[in-house]
Amino acid sequence: MLEIQDLNFHYGAVQALYGINMSMPAGQITCVMGRNGVGKTTLLKNIMGVESSSSGSISLGGQPVLGLPANKRARAGLALVPQGRMIFPKLTVEENLTVGLEARADRKRVIPEMIYETFPILANFRKRNGGDLSGGQQQQLAIGRALAGDPKVLLLDEPTEGIQPNIIQLIGEVLQKLAKERNMAIVLVEQYLDFVREIANSFYVLNRGRVVASGVTAELSEEVVSQHLKV
Numbered sequence: 001m002l003e004i005q006d007l008n009f010h011y012g013a014v015q016a017l018y019g020i021n022m023s024m025p026a027g028q029i030t031c032v033m034g035r036n037g038v039g040k041t042t043l044l045k046n047i048m049g050v051e052s053s054s055s056g057s058i059s060l061g062g063q064p065v066l067g068l069p070a071n072k073r074a075r076a077g078l079a080l081v082p083q084g085r086m087i088f089p090k091l092t093v094e095e096n097l098t099v100g101l102e103a104r105a106d107r108k109r110v111i112p113e114m115i116y117e118t119f120p121i122l123a124n125f126r127k128r129n130g131g132d133l134s135g136g137q138q139q140q141l142a143i144g145r146a147l148a149g150d151p152k153v154l155l156l157d158e159p160t161e162g163i164q165p166n167i168i169q170l171i172g173e174v175l176q177k178l179a180k181e182r183n184m185a186i187v188l189v190e191q192y193l194d195f196v197r198e199i200a201n202s203f204y205v206l207n208r209g210r211v212v213a214s215g216v217t218a219e220l221s222e223e224v225v226s227q228h229l230k231v
Contacts, residue, residue, distance in 0.1 A: 001026035001185035002047070002153050007056035009046050009209075016042050017209045020056070024153065029179050029186040031196045031217065033229060034206035040189045041083060043206070044155050047187070048080045049073045060153065074103035077152030081159060083189075085142040089131025093122050096130050096145050103149030115144040118174055136167035143174070153185045154178065160192045168192070172199045193225065205229065 002024040009017040017039050024030040032040050045051040047058060049070035058066045065073050079100075087096050097111045116123035119140040125133065130141055139159060146154060156175075160168045176199055178184045190196050196203065196217065203220055205213040205228045213224045 001061055002187065003057075003059045003062075004047070005057045005059075007043075007046060007058065008054045009042060009051060010054045015054075015209065017046065017053075020209075020211060022204055022211070022214075024185045024187050025201075026152070026185045027179050027183045028201040029175055029188060029199055031188045031190055031200040031203045032206060033189075033191065033193075033196065033203055035229065038206045039209040040206055041157055042209075044080060044157050044187070044189060047155060048078055050080075071103075074149055074151075075105050077105070077150075079103065079146035079149050079151035079154050081139075081142045081146045081154070081156040083157040083161065085135075085138045087130040087133075087138050087141050087145065089129060091130055092127050093130060093133070093141055094126040096141055097122070097148050100145035100148030103151070106150070111148060112150075115147055118147070118177075119144050136163045139163055139167065139171065143171070147178075151184070153187060155187045155189075157189045158191065159188070160190060160195055168195060175199060191229070193229065196220075 004020055004022040007017055007020040032043060034040055046053045049068060053066060057064060060076055060078060065076055097115060101109050121137055122141060122144055130138065133141060159171055172195060175186050179186050188200060200217045203214060203217050204211050205224060207228050212228055
C-alpha cells in the first residue's frame with residue numbers, strides 16, 4: 001500500500017533522513033522504532049507532506065504522492081494521528097470529528113457511525129469540548145478524527161504516550177481490527193516494546209536518520225533492542 005524509496009530530507013543544511021527504503025503493506029501493522037531524535041516523527045511528516053522531502057519517492061497504492069501537498073495526500077488516503085494528539089480543545093467531540101471529514105475523497109459530510117461504535121466514549125461525550133477529555137479519551141478522539149477521512153493508510157506517532165493501560169489495550173485492539181477487517185495499512189511510531197511485539201507484523205529501526213534494522217516483529221532480537229532501542 002505504502003512504498004518509500006531512497007527518501008532523503010534536510011533541515012536547511014542538516015540532513016535528517018538518509019536513503020529511507022520501506023514497504024508498508026495493506027492489512028498489516030508496521031512499526032517504526034528508535035531512540036528519541038533519530039528521525040521517526042520527521043519520517044511521518046515527510047510521508048504526510050507536512051515536511052517537503054529533498055529527494056526520493058513515496059507511493060500510495062502505486063501512485064506517487066511526493067509532489068502533493070498534505071491536503072491532497074489526505075484526499076489520496078493518508079491520515080496522521082500526531083504526537084500529542086493535537087485535537088481542537090475548544091471544539092466539541094462532534095466538531096473535531098467533522099473536521100476530519102474534510103479529508104474524504106467522496107465529500108461525504110456525515111460522521112461514520114463506525115467511529116462511535118469503535119470508541120463508544122466519543123458517542124457519550126459528543127457535545128463535550130475536546131479540551132475537557134482525559135488524555136486517553138483525547139487519543140481516541142484523535143484516532144477517530146483521522147478515521148473520519150476514510151484513509152487507506154493510518155500513520156500514528158506515539159499513540160500510547162501518557163495513556164493508561166486499559167486504553168493502550170483498546171487502541172491495540174482497534175488497530176488490529178482496522179488492519180484485518182478494513183485492509184488498512186497501519187504505520188506506527190512507538191517505543192513501548194511490549195505493545196509493538198503484541199500488535200505489529202513487521203518493524204523498522206531508525207538510528208541517526210537511517211534504517212539500521214528491519215524484519216518480522218516475531219524475529220526482533222534482543223541484540224537489536226540492546227543496540228538501538230534501550231536508553
